[in-house]
Amino acid sequence: MGRGKLLSFVSVVLVLMCGGCRRKDQGQPAASKPADVNGSRIVAADREPGNWMTHGRTYSEQRFSPLKQINDRNVSQLRLAWSYDLDTHRGQEATPLVVDGVMYFTSAWSKVFALNARTGALLWSYDPKVPGEWGVNACCDVVNRGVAVWNGKVFVGTLDGRLIALDAATGTPVWKTLTVDRNSRYTITGAPRVAKGKVIVGNGGGEFGVRGYVSAYDAGTGKLVWRFYTVPGNPSKPFESPILAQAAKTWSGDWWKSGGGGTVWDAIVYDPELDLLYIGTGNGTPWSEKYRSPKGGDNLFTCSIVALRPDTGEYVWHYQEDFADDWDFDSDEQMILADVSIQGRPRKVLLQAPKNGFFYVIDRTNGTLISAKPFTYINWATGVDMKTGRPLETALARYPGGDPAPVVPGPLGAHSWQPMSYSPLTGLVYIPVNNVGFKYKSAENFEPKKLAPNYGIDVVAAGMPQDPNIKKAILDTVRGKLVAWDPLEQKQAWVVERPGPWNGGTLSTSGNLVFEGTAGGNFEAYRANTGEKLWSFAAQTGVMAGPVTYAIDGEQYVAVLAGWGGVFPLATGEVSFQSGRVRNISRMLVFKLGGTANLPALEPREEPPLLPPLPNRASAATVHKGEQLFQRYCAACHGDVAVSGGVLPDLRYSSALDGDQWFSDVLEGMLKSEGMVSFAKELSHDDAASIRSYVIFRRNQTMAQKKLAAAKN
Ligand code: CA
Numbered sequence: 001m002g003r004g005k006l007l008s009f010v011s012v013v014l015v016l017m018c019g020g021c022r023r024k025d026q027g028q029p030a031a032s033k034p035a036d037v038n039g040s041r042i043v044a045a046d047r048e049p050g051n052w053m054t055h056g057r058t059y060s061e062q063r064f065s066p067l068k069q070i071n072d073r074n075v076s077q078l079r080l081a082w083s084y085d086l087d088t089h090r091g092q093e094a095t096p097l098v099v100d101g102v103m104y105f106t107s108a109w110s111k112v113f114a115l116n117a118r119t120g121a122l123l124w125s126y127d128p129k130v131p132g133e134w135g136v137n138a139c140c141d142v143v144n145r146g147v148a149v150w151n152g153k154v155f156v157g158t159l160d161g162r163l164i165a166l167d168a169a170t171g172t173p174v175w176k177t178l179t180v181d182r183n184s185r186y187t188i189t190g191a192p193r194v195a196k197g198k199v200i201v202g203n204g205g206g207e208f209g210v211r212g213y214v215s216a217y218d219a220g221t222g223k224l225v226w227r228f229y230t231v232p233g234n235p236s237k238p239f240e241s242p243i244l245a246q247a248a249k250t251w252s253g254d255w256w257k258s259g260g261g262g263t264v265w266d267a268i269v270y271d272p273e274l275d276l277l278y279i280g281t282g283n284g285t286p287w288s289e290k291y292r293s294p295k296g297g298d299n300l301f302t303c304s305i306v307a308l309r310p311d312t313g314e315y316v317w318h319y320q321e322d323f324a325d326d327w328d329f330d331s332d333e334q335m336i337l338a339d340v341s342i343q344g345r346p347r348k349v350l351l352q353a354p355k356n357g358f359f360y361v362i363d364r365t366n367g368t369l370i371s372a373k374p375f376t377y378i379n380w381a382t383g384v385d386m387k388t389g390r391p392l393e394t395a396l397a398r399y400p401g402g403d404p405a406p407v408v409p410g411p412l413g414a415h416s417w418q419p420m421s422y423s424p425l426t427g428l429v430y431i432p433v434n435n436v437g438f439k440y441k442s443a444e445n446f447e448p449k450k451l452a453p454n455y456g457i458d459v460v461a462a463g464m465p466q467d468p469n470i471k472k473a474i475l476d477t478v479r480g481k482l483v484a485w486d487p488l489e490q491k492q493a494w495v496v497e498r499p500g501p502w503n504g505g506t507l508s509t510s511g512n513l514v515f516e517g518t519a520g521g522n523f524e525a526y527r528a529n530t531g532e533k534l535w536s537f538a539a540q541t542g543v544m545a546g547p548v549t550y551a552i553d554g555e556q557y558v559a560v561l562a563g564w565g566g567v568f569p570l571a572t573g574e575v576s577f578q579s580g581r582v583r584n585i586s587r588m589l590v591f592k593l594g595g596t597a598n599l600p601a602l603e604p605r606e607e608p609p610l611l612p613p614l615p616n617r618a619s620a621a622t623v624h625k626g627e628q629l630f631q632r633y634c635a636a637c638h639g640d641v642a643v644s645g646g647v648l649p650d651l652r653y654s655s656a657l658d659g660d661q662w663f664s665d666v667l668e669g670m671l672k673s674e675g676m677v678s679f680a681k682e683l684s685h686d687d688a689a690s691i692r693s694y695v696i697f698r699r700n701q702t703m704a705q706k707k708l709a710a711a712k713n
Pocket of ligand 1: 206207282283328330
């Protein structure tokens with residue numbers, strides 16, 4: 001290479017490297033390539049509050065932003081800056097990341113998008129082409145909660161268990177690795193985190209008989225660095241780590257045959273100060289301990305927070321929140337790290353509001369309990385024993401006797417994956433709270449299946465009764481709320497009541513604001529210290545995901561991924577209508593002061609029609625058999641007692657009820673690309689016919705109820 005050529009080569013490199021130099025003038029670090037994020041940059045995230053570089057903005061996952069251009073004095077002028085429509089109508093749960101003017105996020109089916117964060121223009125998108133039939137392994141919709149970025153790469157965990165590294169500039173895969181055994185029903189819906197050059201990823205499947213674990217992969221190469229199993233495997237084989245030999249003493253029977261559970265499906269938090277990695281673990285599988293660990297035992301490490309060494313995956317400490325889980329009380333919910341003063345002493349704490357309804361303040365240096373109090377109404381426990389950390393269970397908690405026990409909360413949790421946020425300015429934690437119980441009764445003669453969720457619970461007894469008075473009494477107890485919780489006083493500072501559960505994650509800011517989407521279809525801002533409502537935007541769809549805020553060239557934006565779905569509208573049938581009967585319009589919404597964009601007008605929605613009854617010659621016994629099979633195989637997606645929450649088809653209105661199409665759909669997998677797998681391996685033609693008889697029965701019953709209601713009006 002001649003001297004002239006060398007010079008021009010150098011200048012081309014300089015020009016290429018200087019793509020992000022402009023930002024240096026605005027006090028932000030120069031970026032030589034997109035998503036040029038590393039550990040020191042995330043640790044110092046408060047020096048560049050215009051970016052949102054990791055799932056909870058900082059490693060502490062407080063979801064608090066120092067930005068305050070948008071504040072409690074001017075938020076009424078917040079308007080839509082741009083929106084970006086997505087190509088699916090399934091649930092949207094992702095938190096976007098924003099780095100140096102580029103937004104990275106995921107949609108349903110683990111699809112990844114990179115947009116210009118100022119304009120919403122698409123830079124690239126990536127579809128991992130998750131096979132539709134893998135959807136049958138997802139307990140809770142085909143959702144994804146976001147990406148991680150590191151050193152020029154974007155990482156996504158896919159529903160079918162792959163971890164994929166994409167080139168942040170182009171969206172082209174750099175490496176892919178399979179993180180699960182495809183013979184088991186694992187899914188990934190959580191956002192990976194990156195710490196010390198390792199991508200940390202867990203998985204779900206606690207409703208489908210899997211063994212939980214968390215893995216660390218080298219961010220550069222995709223090679224597995226370590227794996228920590230959260231529950232012990234078959235004791236006739238060597239345990240993977242000494243701590244699992246200890247954990248095995250807390251199990252009984254042949255637990256490993258059904259996997260054990262303890263899945264790490266959401267919260268993974270790195271603590272750079274203590275060099276610890278905290279993981280939250282899920283329920284035991286199946287839910288009912290009777291079928292999991294029949295002679296008792298606490299079942300470590302299900303429903304726990306476990307601290308590991310990020311370099312090796314070595315166990316350091318754990319805190320179990322639910323002992324011998326019987327309820328699907330996952331402890332996977334978000335963990336916030338904070339430094340606070342308790343009785344004049346500085347303490348490094350971990351804050352969590354898991355499904356079981358207790359707000360935990362834990363000393364994260366050693367896992368000891370500082371305090372735990374219920375953050376909403378619960379009836380399964382009266383408190384937590386401060387010496388042992390054990391919940392003080394009430395008489396109905398373990399549903400003794402043969403009757404279904406109305407336990408609050410139920411599997412939806414008093415708080416689920418929707419992120420909470422902590423403002424160090426107000427000292428409050430903003431929690432999206434669910435108030436919804438569940439009728440627990442152990443299944444009789446439970447047998448695990450490969451094509452159905454395996455709760456070990458009597459799913460017919462859990463169904464919504466059709467007596468209007470009983471139904472009303474149940475629905476009247478279903479609520480949601482936004483709670484501002486004082487973690488040190490362990491009491492509520494203020495509350496916003498919502499008509500139903502499953503409202504959105506929260507963001508709090510230095511502008512004395514809290515943002516939250518609602519299940520009823522709004523995106524709202526509240527004054528952080530008082531709860532006064534300051535702003536609302538009609539989002540046309542339910543908003544569940546966690547909002548973020550960022551800045552470009554000195555202008556602040558607020559972003560939230562809108563779109564209704566997840567387990568609540570899929571599985572809970574009529575209960576989900578309490579939240580507002582919204583539809584799914586999947587779309588990124590971005591706001592700024594004085595924005596001028598508008599959403600397209602919403603097409604009016606037609607009410608489901610009154611249909612003529614279909615002849616149903618099936619015996620009551622056949623309809624009952626159909627009900628049992630429906631609740632076991634179909635209800636997790638098509639809704640409790642065949643009432644769809646509006647995201648997936650309501651089978652009572654299906655044209656396939658009349659004719660042979662039903663059998664093609666149920667037994668031949670005609671709709672497998674959309675997640676409707678063939679059930680022929682476990683359901684006979686007779687079974688499919690009895691399910692159809694039950695759905696026809698429910699259709700005719702629904703139409704009769706509607707006619708009666710119309711006549712009364
Ligand atoms: Ca679970």
